[in-house]
Amino acid sequence: MRILHTSDWHVGRTFHGRDLLVEQESVLGGLADLVVDEKVDVVVVSGDLYDRAVPSADAVGLCARVLMRLRAAGARIVITPGNHDSAARIGVFGEFAAFGGLHLRTRIAELDQPVLLDDEHGPVALYGIPFLEPEPARHALQVETRGHAGVLTEAMRRVRADLSARRTRSVVLAHAFVTGGAPSESERTIAVGGVQDVSSSVFDGIDYVALGHLHGPQRLADNLRYSGSPLAYSFSEARQRKSVWLVDLDAGGLAGVERRELPVPRPLAALTGTLGELLTAPEHADLEGHYLSVVLTDAVRPMDSLRQLQKRFPHAVHVEWRPEQGRSHAMTYAERVRGRTDEEVACCFVSDSRGAEPNDRERKLLREAFAEVAREKLT
Known part of the structure; x- marks a missing residue:
């Protein structure tokens, strides 16, 4: 059996305010060609199908x-939700979808009930562990220990108990921060009142763990890997080579x-440099064609x-001001604002406070506010 390991699609995400739907459809739709070319049997998505719990219609x-497209290319699909997803929304009509080859593993109570798919060597058990919010999952799984390690340990205990009775090959989909993984700036923290990471030993005994x-794509062990997101969602990912894993299972x-x-x-x-x-x-x-x-x-x-930069670099999306060492510190505040209008000073204050320049609507509000002050001074 050949499995295509993907995760963290984050469909609907924006990049510094820029819509990414066209780019996402281009990359994700292209996975269907990979399914055909590489003769993939199963595509797995290990959480964060969407970027938000209530995704847009688009x-x-x-x-x-x-x-x-993936199903038409011949692959069966197994999906489990991540911390950005709503498990209930993704899992709705899951029983019906399974008849069409789309398996949605979203319920904590069913995490030890695998999707069973056959190849020439017999069945493969694919277990989907939805993202386990520590406190709700602790009560659902009747676990005393708090934190991600406790609930995932219990989830895997249940998986192994089921697997021991089946004695077949196994794949686990899990959405978690496993010790040794390298994070990026675009991931939302999953630490809630405690340590967020879990030991890789939690997944011992599984043929392949699709994290x-x-x-960032990374290998923690031969059988324990993150596929990473299909697109870069922060500038900290600029040097990452986005990819997917092709996983082959044989009789052993x-x-x-x-x-x-x-x-x-x-x-x-x-x-980096001066504007000029x-x-x-x-x-x-x-x-000039890059996100900058x-x-x-x-x-x-x-x-x-930013507006001036976009005349040459239309996809410049983020600007910071870091004056060369020593030059700005030698100037007093009065010297830095000399010759600037009240609106210009206010705009700089907004930019410094939040790291982004005011938009046209905000500039209009500032002008109206200064105009109101000027009228009050005259009365």
Whole structure:
């Protein structure tokens, strides 16, 4: 049996305010071609199918189209929810979907009831462990120990108890932070009142563990891996090579794992320099189609810097102002604001406070506020 291990689709996510649905459909829809080319039998999604518990209609439509393409390509699909998902919403109509080859494993009470799929060597038991919110899961599983380790340990005890009676090959889908994994900036913390990570030994005895939650592809052991997210969702992921794992099971269990890199719809990059330099330097021409995070080193913070940068770099989405060491500190506040209007000073304050420049609506509100103050002074 050949399994395609994916996770953390985060359908519906935006990138610094930019819609990513087109890029997501391009990459995720392309998985169907991989299913055909690599003769994949099963596609697994180990949590965070969506980016939010109540996804938009556009996100749901995109996800439905991608899943239909995967099914039409010949793969059966197993999905379990992550910490961004609503397990109840994903699992609705799950019994009916299973007849069409889409298996939604969303219920804590059923985590030890596997999806059984056959190949020429017999059955393979695929167990889907939905993301276990520690406190609700602790009560549902009747666990005394608090934290992720306690509930996952009990979940895996139940899985092993079922597996021991079946004596077949096994795959576990789990959405968790396993010790030794490297996080990125785009993951939402799953620590609630305690330590969030669990030991890899929790999953001992399983032929392959398809992990989700961390967005960088990584191998913790031959049989224990994160596929990572299919797209970069933060600039901390700019150097990651997004990919999926092709997992082969033979009669004896895990036979091998291969990596397949995914296409990059729009690369990420970072630039540092003064605004004037960045707008004119010819060596940056190859970055004009990238998503950009920019650090400006001007001694005085430029006004409308993001808008000016976007004239050359239309996909610049993040700007920080870090003046060169010593130059800004030598200036008094009065010197830094000299010659600027009240609106310009207020906009700089907003930018410094939250790390993003005011939008057109906010600028309009600031102008109206200053105009109101001016009218009151005249009365």
